[in-house]
Amino acid sequence: MEQYDVLIIGAGVIGTSIARELSAYDLKTAVIEKEADVCFGISSRNSGVVHSGIHYAPGSLRALHAVRGNELFEELCSQLTVPYERIGKLTVAFEESQFPTLEKLYTQGVENGVPDLQIIDAKRMQELQPGVGGARALYSPSTGIVGPYELTIALAEHAHAHGVDFIFTEEVVSIKNRSDLYEIQTKKGSQISAKIIIDAAGLYSDSIAHLAGIDSPRIYPCRGEYYVLDKRLEDELQLLIYPVPGNHSSGLGIHLTNTVEGNILIGPSNDYIENKEDLSTTVQILARLREEGHELLPSLTSSDFIRSFAGLRPKLTPPEVGGFGDFIIEDHDRFILLIGIESPGLTASPSIAISIREMIANHIPLALKKDWDPSLTREERFLELPEDRQEQLIAEDPDYGSVVCRCEGITKAEVLQAVDRIMGPVTYIGIKLRCRAMMGRCQGGFCAPRIAEILKTERDITIDEQFYKGIESPMFEGLLREESPHE
Amino acid sequence: MNEKINVSILIIGAGPAGTAAALGAKEAGEDSILIIDRDTRAGGILNQCIHDGFGLMRYKRALSGPEYAQLDIDSCHKKNIPILTDTYVHTIIKGDDHFTIKAIATGRLYSIKAKAVILAMGCRERTAGAISLPGSRPAGIYTAGTAQRLLNMQNTLVGRSCVIVGSGDIGLIMARRMTLEGAKVQAVTELQSYPGGLDRNIRQCLDDFDIPLYLETGIVSVHGNDRVCGITIAPLRSDRTLDMKNSQYITCDTILLSVGLIPENELSRSLDIAIDPITQGPIVTGDLMTSCPGVFACGNVLQVHDIVDLVSEEAKRAGRTAVSFVSGAYADTKELFSIYAGEKIRYCVPQVITPSSTTTLSLRVTEPITDATISITNDATLIKKRRYSFTQPSEMIQIEISVPENLVGSLEVNCE
Structure with a gap:
């Protein structure tokens, strides 16, 4: 033992x-x-x-x-x-009735030791995020x-x-x-x-x-659904913008969130569910998120939605309490x-x-x-490195020149490094979380087949041994015909 | 190593558009042409289209995708037009009189100077996110084109029992292909009241194999934690909401999405090229020049085509006009007039034209129409009128027009 x-x-x-x-x-x-x-x-x-x-x-x-x-x-x-x-956040009050909540959050924040809090007016809000709605906001620069x-x-x-x-x-x-x-x-x-x-x-x-x-x-699982948006919209959002939370809300309200990669998230929703494994997104919530997204980001088009997903909060408060x-x-x-x-x-x-x-x-x-x-x-992402460093790396490992994931610009060398960094069984999600291949706007449409080939030829992982998120999760049905050099 | 190259015309993409553009430029007298493609072989998406039906217009016979692609690739080789494959363009910078293009390939970096650039990058498939596919995210959800590549080029079957969401051409082709490989295609679903793909594909790929097509049907949820185990679908009510009373669960291990294509314009956007929100391709003139002088666009990066023969034709034109640009014969002082997609017209390419030119308009209608009359007018003057006994959004219509010398305001295209 x-x-x-x-x-x-x-x-x-x-x-x-x-x-x-x-x-x-x-x-x-x-x-x-x-x-x-x-x-x-x-x-x-x-x-x-x-x-x-x-x-x-x-x-x-x-x-x-x-x-x-x-x-x-x-x-x-x-x-x-x-x-x-550390991009900062605005907690926005849209009407006067919400001002006291803003004050309360400010006082509470100060008491908690949150640095640099300020209540700001609409003019200052516009400077921080042009076009933002609302009358007054609590600005917390330490939010990241x-x-x-x-x-x-x-x-x-x-x-x-x-x-x-x-x-x-x-x-x-x-x-x-x-x-x-x-x-x-x-x-x-x-x-x-x-x-x-x-x-x-x-x-x-x-x-x-x-x-x-x-x-x-x-624990009461409480689901939040999200949309991931195309990086094209990255510059639309300068900092985080949340509405003032309601009194008994179990979440912080649907909002836009910048991510470090440049994809904006819409969400999360907030719904108690029964099953701790149920990560489904739903027709109703997705429709609501789209609607709110269009309101918050007028330049949004349907092809900007590249993925939806759900996460679960491990809540201790039951649904009736919230x-x-x-x-x-x-x-x-x-x-x-x-x-x-x-x-x-x-x-x-x-x-x-x-x-x-x-x-x-x-x-x-x-x-x-x-x-x-x-x-x-x-090492930083290859395509973001200065050219002399790229030259150096590509001379050491030619695979740096072969781009596997076009959307995120991830090279074969980086995919293989991701594969080798995985401590447990190799899965597509494991590769994706480590190098961002399959995470871009085509969601693996182009690169998943190439990754299948790379795993097969470079790491001897056969098609039958390729899994999405665990060994119960096969990527493929199998080979169409036997692959042997002589019939 | 960092290789420096100087060319007149750089073409990005070696699919049917890129190769035909190169041939068009060569025929117009240009010798300094380079084609770059990110895949390991030229031919683009045609390489995975092993079914026939390509080339009926251009060659009057039915070729397979790879055969069709190879004819232009061979011509490029014969005419000494170099094609760099496995090479990925990541940056284009506009200079005063040239473009600097940065690309990488296995073991090397490229820095390329070109006088003109032809965009021929094709398109990508819309994803589950783009159609807001509800439900879980297990293994077994593929876009139809990805499944096609795996099946036809990598000897890999994605599943045994599938439902195809969306009735685009690739989905229809894959319905037949999966069936022929022994998989069971349970159904094809489509939100609209008419199919997204060509009529001939409905007949040859669904009807011939007794695969049901559910029109005006939406997805309630994808099921399965690790691998897809089923999908719930439901008919749409007249208000476009799901009629849950008539929903049905279909057991399957795979879902293929065939829900539309998006032109791949990330490089174009980096040059601040104006994009048409409907086609999602660059806004071009009748000469297929984008809003960035010296950059041309053709094929699926400009507008999603349904027939490759028309891609080749369009691309040849882009090749020729790029040559007139680099040779200085191109007058960029010409006044531009916009073309307005009016009644029942979804879009029209080109979006702007110059007077006294001959132009082929490509357009699609917004809905299926019987006895359609399409008219092109300018300030109440009729320029051209064409009648169609039946047309629908899945069929691209092309109309050649002679643009008069004196134009007043914009041109308008309407259908009734």
Whole structure:
């Protein structure tokens, strides 16, 4: 039985943040994940916003971790070479009746320690975002955007480079507390033991806690649907613009969000659903998002919508209550429960990781590794490099000259690097999240067949072994005719 | 290595448009021509169109896609017109009297100077996002053209049982192709009350194989977490909403989308070339010149065609006019008049014309029309009138006109 000091259940942004934080210490740590890869749940299906901290009740964990997390983001992203921009946000009041809410958010933000908040008038709003509607706004310059999957992947890779094990496609089905050790069993029958368990299982952190006999509140999945827009519209939006939230809303309202890649997102909607696996988009919500999108972005055309997707929030408040619950982060006899880490979970992740490390220090003395290097460097995208660097790289590896994904301009060398960086089974989604091939306006129409060929010829992954998001998810039916040189 | 090249005319795309444009330029006396294509072989999308029916107008016989493409590729080779394949143009910069084009290929960078550029990049397929396909996002959702490439060029079958969403020509062709390879095509669905593809393809690809076509039918949801396991469809009510009472679930492992094509104008946009919001191709003159002097457009990057023979013809014209541009014979002081797509006309290419010229207008109607009369007028003066016993949006209409010397305001095209 493999024995660890710390076992983290869940390879989302919370699990990988903790893994990376712990990788600096002399600990034997592993992350176990039921999916094929990191970031296959909530962490890749959100707006990618690094919130300022204005929305959360003073003294709450959400307020504490959002503000401290926000402060940590810039350095974190520069260490890990992850795209991050502090672009600022306007929370807009459209009518006078909303002004008091704006004031309340301002006071709350100041109390939470959010820097540089200002209430601004329509004139200043126009300077920041020409054409924006509304009478008054709360401007929070510290609000930023980050590539959520780039971050999660970088955290995992950095942790892995510093000794953290990653175990994929293993679902935890049993957790036994043996006085000073937890014994874990997986669906496939693997056994692992650990002194400390971190439950960072997102939507499933309630079920994981129940396995350990911990009386955890239940999670209510709440779906948000989104549209992804063509990069053509990138310059239309200078900063984030949110409406003033309603009183009992469980989300922050449908809005436009810039992404670090230049695609604008429309969404998310906000609907409680029953099934934690149901990532469907729906006719009604998509129609509403399109309508609101056209209102907010008059130059939008139908071909600018390149994809729709849905993400789920792990809410602690039931549908009849709505609103937001606070994060729950508790140490139950070396089983550390993290539950209800919905928005601002991404923002909070670096701060939560520090708190968890401190909780672990109560059980195990922590010693810093001498050789721990906080940075993870990565080459920029080939087509964005200066020409002399391109010449250099192409001389070292001719595959840099072969463009596989036309829409995003991703080369064969970069696709192969993405394939080789995947820690678990190779999947198309894994490749896509690591190099952006198949993520552009044609959504893989041109490059997916080329990637199929590259996997076959360069990495000996046959057509039958090519999967979309896991081994239950075959890309193809198979070869049409046998491929042998002589019949 | 960084290779520097100087040419008169650079053509981007070596599909039927690019190769025909090169031949048109060569025939007009230009020797300094270069074609660049991002794929590993010339021929463009025709390489995956292994069915026949190409060349009926131009060669009076039915060729397969690769055969049709090869004829012009061979002519290019014979006439020493170089084609660089596996080469991707990523940047075009307009200079005072030339364009600088940056491209990359396996093992090398290119920096190319050209006096004129012909855009022949073709088009791409609309995606699930563009049609707001509702439901889950499992493996098994492909655009029809992607499935066609996998099947015809990569020996790969995408699924065993499929529903085709949209009745564009590629979807119809793939309905037949998948059936011939042993897959079951459960149905083809179409939002409109008429098919998106050509009549002959409805007959030869659906009717001949008893594949049902559900018109005025929308998608309620795609099902399946890992791989597609089914799709729910429903007829549209008269107000275009889904009639859920009559919805049906179809079990399938694959969904093919054939929901339209979008001209690939990202490079054009980087030159600030004006784009027609309807065709999504550049706005061009009768000479097929875009709003950027020295840049010409032809083929599917200009407007989505349904017949390749017409692409070749249009491209040859672009090649010839590009030559007159680089030789300085092109008067850019000519006054431009716009052509207005009026009653029941979806669009008209070119969008602007010069007086005293001869031009071929390409246009489509907005709906199926019996006994259609299309008239081209200028300030109440009739320039040309053509009658059609039946026409529909899937058929491009071409009308050659002589533009008079004295024009008042814009030209108008109407159908009744």
